[in-house]
Amino acid sequence: xxxxxxxxxxxxxxxxxxxxxxxxxxxxxxxxxxxxxxxxxxxxxxxxxxxxxxxxxxxxxxxxxxxxxxxxxxxxxxxxxxxxxxxxxxxxxxxxxxxxxxxxxxxxxxxxxxxxxxxxxxxxxxxxxxxxxxxxxxxxxxxxxxxxxxxxxxxxxxxxxxxxxxxxxxxxxxxxxxxxxxxxxxxxxxxxxxxxxxxxxxxxxxxxxxxxxxxxxxxxxxxxxxxxxxxxxxxxxxxxxxxxxxxxxxxx
Amino acid sequence: xxxxxxxxxxxxxxxxxxxxxxxxxxxxxxxxxxxxxxxxxxxxxxxxxxxxxxxxxxxxxxxxxxxxxxxxxxxxxxxxxxxxxxxxxxxxxxxxxxxxxxxxxxxxxxxxxxxxxxxxxxxxxxxxxxxxxxxxxxxxxxxxxxxxxxxxxxxxxxxxxxxxxxxxxxxxxxxxxxxxxxxxxxxxxxxxxxxxxxxxxxxxxxxxxxxxxxxxxxxxxxxxxxxxxxxxxxxxxxxxxxxxxxxxxxxx
DNA sequence: TGAGATCTACTCGATGTGAGTACTACTCGA
DNA sequence: TCGAGTAGTACTCACATCGAGTAGATCTCA
Numbered sequence: 126x127x128x129x130x131x132x133x134x135x136x137x138x139x140x141x142x143x144x145x146x147x148x149x150x151x152x153x154x155x156x157x158x159x160x161x162x163x164x165x166x167x168x169x170x171x172x173x174x175x176x177x178x179x180x181x182x183x184x185x186x187x188x189x190x191x192x193x194x195x196x197x198x199x200x201x202x203x204x205x206x207x208x209x210x211x212x213x214x215x216x217x218x219x220x221x222x223x224x225x226x227x228x229x230x231x232x233x234x235x236x237x238x239x240x241x242x243x244x245x246x247x248x249x250x251x252x253x254x255x256x257x258x259x260x261x262x263x264x265x266x267x268x269x270x271x272x273x274x275x276x277x278x279x280x281x282x283x284x285x286x287x288x289x290x291x292x293x294x295x296x297x298x299x300x301x302x303x304x305x306x307x308x309x310x311x312x313x314x315x316x317x318x319x320x321x322x323x324x325x326x327x328x329x330x331x332x333x334x335x336x337x338x339x340x341x342x343x344x345x346x347x348x349x350x351x352x353x354x355x356x357x358x359x360x361x362x363x364x365x366x367x368x369x370x371x372x373x374x375x376x377x
Numbered sequence: 378x379x380x381x382x383x384x385x386x387x388x389x390x391x392x393x394x395x396x397x398x399x400x401x402x403x404x405x406x407x408x409x410x411x412x413x414x415x416x417x418x419x420x421x422x423x424x425x426x427x428x429x430x431x432x433x434x435x436x437x438x439x440x441x442x443x444x445x446x447x448x449x450x451x452x453x454x455x456x457x458x459x460x461x462x463x464x465x466x467x468x469x470x471x472x473x474x475x476x477x478x479x480x481x482x483x484x485x486x487x488x489x490x491x492x493x494x495x496x497x498x499x500x501x502x503x504x505x506x507x508x509x510x511x512x513x514x515x516x517x518x519x520x521x522x523x524x525x526x527x528x529x530x531x532x533x534x535x536x537x538x539x540x541x542x543x544x545x546x547x548x549x550x551x552x553x554x555x556x557x558x559x560x561x562x563x564x565x566x567x568x569x570x571x572x573x574x575x576x577x578x579x580x581x582x583x584x585x586x587x588x589x590x591x592x593x594x595x596x597x598x599x600x601x602x603x604x605x606x607x608x609x610x611x612x613x614x615x616x617x618x619x620x621x622x623x624x625x626x627x628x629x
Numbered sequence: 630t631g632a633g634a635t636c637t638a639c640t641c642g643a644t645g646t647g648a649g650t651a652c653t654a655c656t657c658g659a
Numbered sequence: 660t661c662g663a664g665t666a667g668t669a670c671t672c673a674c675a676t677c678g679a680g681t682a683g684a685t686c687t688c689a
Contacts, residue, residue: 142394143434145475145486182395187475187486221473221488223397223439234397234439234486236473304666322647324668329645332629343655349666350654362628365645376614377584556635574678576637581676595686601635602685617676 143223143232147190148179148272150219150279151199151240153259154296159312160259161276163268164198167256170229171269177276178257179235191216191238198257199245215241215295219279227271237275239282241295287313289366291333294357300337302352303327304345314369326367332360395475395484399442400431400524402471402531403451403492405511406548411564412511413528415520416450419508422481423521429528430509431487443468443490450509451497467493467547471531479523489527491534493547539565541618543585546609552589554604555579556597566621578619584612 151162163175178198182190195214216238223234247259265276286292293309294301307323327333334355341352403414415427430450434442447466468490475486499511517528538544545561546553559575579585586607593604 143397145395145397182475182486184477184484186477187473218472220470221439223434223488225436225438232436234434234488236475236486302667319647319649320666321649321668321670326646345656345666347665348654348656348663350668352667360628364623364628368646370647371616376612376616554636571678571680572635573637573639573680578676597635597687599634600632600685600687602637604636620677622678 143234145182146179146233146235147182147187147194147238148177148222148235148275149191149195149198149238149240150177150276151195151242151245152262152279152283152296153242153245154309154312155244155259157308157312158261159280161262161265161279162195162198162257163260163265164257166269174267174269175260175265176269177237177272182236187218187236188216188238191218191236191240195238195240213243213295213299215292219275219282222271222275224271235270235275237279239279241283241292243296243298283313284369288368289363291357291360291363294334300339300354300356302341302354303334304352306334306355310367316370323367326365330360330363330365330367332358333363334358395486397434398431398485398487399434399439399446399490400429400474400487400527401443401447401450401490401492402429402528403447403494403497404514404531404535404548405494405497406561406564407496407511409560409564410513411532411567413514413517413531414447414450414509415512415517416509418521426519426521427512427517428521429489429524434488439470439488440468440490443470443488443492447490447492465495465547465551467544471527471534474523474527476523487522487527489531491531493535493544495548495550535565536621540620541615543609543612543615546586552591552606552608554593554606555586556604558586558607562619568622575619578617582612582615582617582619584610585615586610 149162153160153162162178164178166172166174166176178194180190180194180197185193192214195216219237219239221234221236223232225232227233227235245259262276262280266273268276283292287310293306293313296309296313297305303324304320306327307318307320310323311317335358337354337356339354341354344351401414405412405414414430416430418424418426418428430446432442432446432449437445444466447468471489471491473486473488475484477484479485479487497511514528514532518525520528535544539562545558545565548561548565549557555576556572558579559570559572562575563569587610589606589608591606593606596603
């Protein structure tokens, strides 16, 4: 049987199927705190409980589905490189969750995505996004389905990727100060960093940041000189990496 | 509507669905070369072409599906900690591939897994596994569907994980010499390592290996003293990591 | 028995690291 | 307007780790 006649005789109903969804862990930093985008579920199961935004995959790639869901929940439009769009959002696949009992309705296999963005606006009232809101990750608990686990995995991934990729630049504006970049690390890792050493390391990693030649319009909120401005460089991996302070419990 | 009545009225046909499969990239080292397990497809599409082993997910977790597929193709039984079983195989999810056009039959979303194992036997003739075979990764090309891409992603993941996890110990027997461990790194990274420095680093990383007190029964094939034997330690992360020689093209 | 390979333990200089000091420039409130 | 306090940047120092190389002992194979 050749492939054409095979395809003609092929019946998809002969094979087991499941619903495929994407769930998005969208992270941003608001007032120095790492926050995640949640929605309150408007329908059963888990009615009224908080959950990660997500939905069924349509006739599109998984990446497109994740970007679409994110756009719908934030009220921003995907695409162009402008403010008020998702153009600068970094999106990557996290992993897939498919335990048979993770959803009481039916077999649902969910592909989780991780999204990183600079300070995003509050979701706009009166839109589909009205039911979405930003919550500090420490307060995001008791989520629907297995979303607590997904969020935990997402945070672990984000903390790891900060070490060896320029991911932190996805959380700040196109021009930023070293201090702002340090606050991203502090917010995601949940610990303060030595300002002098951080400064030295960031500037010594080839391709991490490059100077704009400009200087911030004003000093820090509570004093200090005007800082120099930088933009993201062309490195995809940081070498040497910015390792977080080693904690024994992460190793064993 | 409460959850019970909701579930009773719920119709899975109302939602889009897709077939969900697992594909397994099983890696082992044979005669110093990193090899991947392939199967020749016995049916359309891509009849006669090589592919990664895989199949539809049944009423089981994704991890269970991957282990089952691997067991079927190798002829080994999952479970117990003995030789000739998959007990020591390291299995982890890689990522999920779901482009709408990746399979000409229908929408198929495939969750790819990565498996690492010590030298596994040739698949047994006369079993389901007879159509499977080991191929050096350099020679695994022109695979069916998007399996070339999946294999490439798998190799990248494996090379990265060797740096900061004790993954290499999954490729050797329970007792091994430092030289054997070094050959694992050499095979996966595709480059020779400085024996003295490797020795020093492995022994200096807490929890990577621990001495058995024994010594290898004989020296190397081509001479040299009997090496001391070690077993895997309890570390889950290597600190400091064993970084591969930096190549500029990996960074930019 | 000799040639050659390997295991293991060194040394050396170069580089990266955390902790701390110092100086300057700025903001804010008294 | 001035002083206190904060932040940006640039140092130093001791220490850890790195790649490269040397060296001696021990083993296999021809």
